[in-house]
Amino acid sequence: MVLAQLGGSISHALKRMNDATVVDEKVLSDCLNEISRALLQADVRFGTVRDLQANIRRIVNLEALAAGTNKRRIIQQAVSSELCRMLDPGKPSFTPRKGKPSVVLFVGLQGSGKTTTCTKYAEYHRRKGFNPALVCADTFRAGAFDQLKQNATKAKIPFYGSYTESDPVKIAVEGVERFRNEKCDLIIVDTSGRHKQEAALFEEMRQVSEATKPDLVIFVMDGSIGQAAFDQAQAFKQSASVGAVIVTKMDGHAKGGGALSAVAATKSPVIFIGTGEHIGEFEVFDVKPFVSRLLGMGDLSGLINKIQDVMPADQQPELVQKLTQGTFTLRLLFEMFQNLLNMGPLGQLFSMLPGFSAELMQKGKEKEGQAKIKRYMTIMDSMTDEELDSTNPKLMNESRIIRIARGSGRLVRDVMDMLEEYKRIAKVMKNIPITKDVNPNSNTYMQQIIKALPPNLLKQMGGVAGLRTVMKQLSPKRVMS
Template sequence: MVLGELGQRITASFRRLNQAPIIDDDLLDEVLKEIAAALLHADVNVRYVSELRSNVKKRVLLESDASGVNKRKLIQKAVVEELVRLVSTDRKPYKLEKGKCNIIMFVGLQGSGKTTTCTKYAHHYNRKGWKTALVCADTFRAGAFDQLKQNASKVRIPFYGDYNETDPVKIAEEGVELFKKEKYDLIIVDTSGRHKQEAALFDEMQQVAEVVAPNDIIFIMDSHIGQACFDQAKAFREVVDIGSVIITKLDGHAKGGGALSAVSATNSPIIFLGTGEHFDEFQPFDAQSFVSRLLGMGDLKGLFQTITEAMPLDKQPELLNKISKGRFSLRDLYEQFQNLQKMGPMSQLMQMIPGMSNLMPAGAEKEGVKRIKRFMVIMDSMTDTELDCEVQLNDSRKLRIARGAGASIPEVNLLIDEYKRMEKMVGKMGKSGLFGKGGELTQLSRNPGQVMQKMQSAMDPRMLQQMGGAQNMMKMMKEFGKMENMGGMMEGLGGIDPAQVASMQKMMGGKMKGRR
């Protein structure tokens, strides 16, 4: 998890607060001191840490005298809201518009991961159905052209550049014009990395911005340089109108707090976080969701949004009709595996489930993904009649399928077993009325707790276990139940409904243990 150590230390401070029989001024000072030390260790600017301590203390003193106020909840809520404020800005990010040519220009220091991030950004929107293209206007760094060209070919996105042209302004202008004529939705311009002391390169950046007239200029901020981000971001902001920020290299043990707190220098919102080298290790940023995941409380709102975006059931009438009648084929299973892959890395989904990021064994989600990909390869070796379950898979068919997929007979049998469990589950769901005309599944985004509760009766734990290590779900729920006053902390985050968590807890058989 991004800044996982910081989240664990703040959560430990909350736990200490909850275990104390009496909340007095001395304990409040000690807890705030621990939280401040954790933030400073994560390289957050000392001025912002001081402001956070001061603001929390003022709020507690002002509101704690009111009748019926739970002081523990108040302190936790105040800290959460200050953390959200730390990584937020009042300025709204540029919103891409379908049916219009959106031109996005990337700027940043050399070595900040700008070229890779351009590709990640293009890939993210390409997967969502946008017609995207890349333009290499970096003529300063040797190998920039080749790097972006290779990246673009890997994700199958059109690319424009010129080995022989040394003027980045001309390349940017020609590339943008070419893709404009071809009616691309999103044109991404990669520019040279530059430092605030390189005046000539700053002039060049300004010229590129003038000729391409970008709808948004995105500043790439390298979290590894910590608090030095502030001065660099400020220098870029004074030359071009930075509209958004992407923070990179937040994987590993990076002290990303310096970058997070330096965003104020740009007065621009963070829109994505880069969490690894792979193109899908790229997370949309929402301040409330980020803080929620940071504190181990997951992001149920983001989880349900991800699921409904990847598998919009209202746009799959044929599948809904089949499920309502209890019918489900291997082809349907294959399509749902494809939808699952659209959700992004499984590790990101695990972070959205409260407590799961710490309880899921390292590599467990990768094993689940590997298994799914293996199943898909086996299904690729099947005929149409086999995928549609119109014929019985006898021993000779299984042997042919195994040979075609380079798999073993036991692997084919494992797939068939998983399919049969899924088919049985779908049959139960069909009888439940969830998928019928006017079924409740359309209410998933509005009241997921109730819908999931009803779906629980149809779930087979063995299937979940095979898919991705869900054997730890029960343990996770018990740990989650130990987090006292969780409801109050979630209220501080906004947009996360504690009732949804209670529903999940109930359907897994656990019991909430938090005090009121």
């Protein structure tokens, strides 16, 4: 995903600044120029990039800083806050509430993935306890109703549409009324799109909007449209009172700068990002964690949320107990791999782990990494209970390794690779103290954590203060709630 390359470029610029012997005006200029180039290459508008650079320079006045001030941290905080400001319009979008009927209207150009996104949005809220329903008011595109019907059936979500009625306003009104009577609390209306912005599209959107009186209008934007995003988003905002944005197709070559442009044009927040074609490939967009990942500082709170979504609540205490016992076995590694595969794209998950993404998952090779994990799990399936639960490194002798290779249909070299990977991960887990009572204010505990972190990670996280914030996010009290 090219958005990850943007984050890599920005974090690289900050790393070069951190590695400089002295932070002076030249170092600051080089850092800002490198960040600006990365944003422009990601299709962020020139005016937006120019404003960001000017704002950072206004915040960071090197000559006015007192002696002994941590200039590196001030620059990093300024970059982070300005990126957050670019992505955050300062006002939240409408949030549906369970039990209270809400109508959400989806708009966008044809080909942006609008119909698929409607189903993803419905399925996300269904998992949160809502009773959603889908209405197909797209009478322009042949096959639109069939597509929505197929997606909704697969997700087990009620739907409404018509093969004979050509008036989208009538279909929308009938569908909304039907699902209101059926006590659905989230009614999602999919509207027509066009290949380009034209008067007929905007007039139809206006009519459907007036007839259904939606609580929220969501603009669905193809993440790969680049510089055209600003003008396109602005046109939809003027015609349909857009209140939120969803950016799709962020799993391929989309550069992601369009998300920044859409926020600037609509003054509305990005609320979700589509990261693939499947229904589950849909993630909540939260500005601060997103920028944190963009800068290479991880998003542990996001990772915890994913764990809570995927792992049943009754299994969470069991996992914590196993980790607190201080023994990291092959069986526990197998369970962790199993949970990771259920959580979503592995590249995104490892980007949430500060400092470990390069070790565990190489950028641009996520599919190979996923295949490797599945291969390792196949090998572990051929192990005995004794082998899976053992903490004795001498147990895995040559005869056992050969037997496991034959049983799993893999080469002996593959088994050896898996065991080496296990030893490396076990060493990392051993160095990070995990206790039932994490007290981020304890100096002793903090010193243990600091010793376990990779060399440059503490600096990236904003020093001890930043580390304390991360540890509060990691506290079991939050995980188990």
